[in-house]
Amino acid sequence: MATGKMILDKIQIGQEAVAGDGAADARVATAILAGAGTLQDASVKTVVDNKVGYSIRTTEQFTPMKGVDISLTEHYASFEQLGYFLDMALGKATPAQDGVGSGYVRTYPIPSDIQEITDFLTLLVEGGDNNQEYQAAYCFMTEMSLSMKKGDAWMRSASLTGQEMLKGSFTGSLSAPTLEKIMANNTALYIDAVSGTIGTTLVPACTLLTASLAIATGLRPFSGDADLAFACAEHVGHALELDTSFRYDANAVSQEDNYAADTPILLQLKNEGSDLGTTGTTYSKKTLIIDLAGVWGSFKKDGDENGVNLGKGKLLVGYDPTAATAGQIILVNELSTLP
Secondary structure (H helix, E strand, C coil), X not given: CCCCCHHHCEEEEEECCCCCCXXXXXXXXXXXXXXXXXXXXXXXXXXXXXXXXXXXXXXXXXXXXXXXXXXXXXXXXXXXXHHHHHHHHCCCCCCEECCCCCCXXXXXXXXXXXXXXXXXXXXXXXXXXXXXXXXXXXXXXXXXXXXXXXXXXXXXXXXXXXXXXXXXXXXXXXXCCCCCECEHHHEEEEEEECCCCXXXXXXXXXXXXXXXXXXXXXXXXXXXXXXXXXXXXXECCCEEEXXXXXXCCHHHHHHHHHHHCCCXXXXXXXXXXXXXXXXXXXXCEEEEEEEEEEEEEEEEEEEEECCXXXXXXXXXXXXXXXXXXXXXXXXXXXXXXXX
């Protein structure tokens, strides 16, 4: 009998053509997702106390509702696979070729109105090790994090909810992906007034040290008829926050002033990777751009790093009527489709 080995843990995914259509898609995974993850049975279990004369509980128990929680633990973000996460978090993007270039541009507006579950990518997820595979269909994202620290790579993590955890076997013959990590040191910071154009005013290098974007998708499961698992999901609105740390210089003090005055800002984080095979109309490199409109919910001098004082702020992302946007995320790679 095989014993599960941690080094053989893996997650495989398959995109559902229609939300909840995992069964119709024959539960086939099409890609190995880099990084670790776990499937945990989240079914509701009810122990029955029938008051039948015993001084100890009986063994009667039932399952009124089924479900599964999936944790995609923190791992290096890549230009090639980040699209899966953004398609789940903000809504499916249609890739557009950048002119005659080899780059494909995926644009993810931050929603400011209610979406349908069909607007988001849902997955079949297979997870396990050499001993046992488990799988779940109709898996949608509830939250994700995208973070960076200078001197490292960008990291991503996510939590998903699925219908039911079932035993099975991994889809075979899938190749390990070739991925380019998104390097934190290549990240440039721009901050502009909401009356201006986002991405115009470059904040000098060495100011931004860390950034962590938290996205709550606002997707909630709801039970239906004739099934113990949830039958549909509803969107109740997004919530996004960006936690940052700066060297406490004049740029940090400027944002401290914006916080004190309740002044909203436009913030851009732009990262460029390797050269594209063919330069396009707009892009010559693999690119990640995070555009955010927001107001500082907090900003203060707080702590130090190697003796240098830090300014730490939390940007509350929201729709700004002057800029007429809450922001967007742009991802450029050389994939016309996600595997």
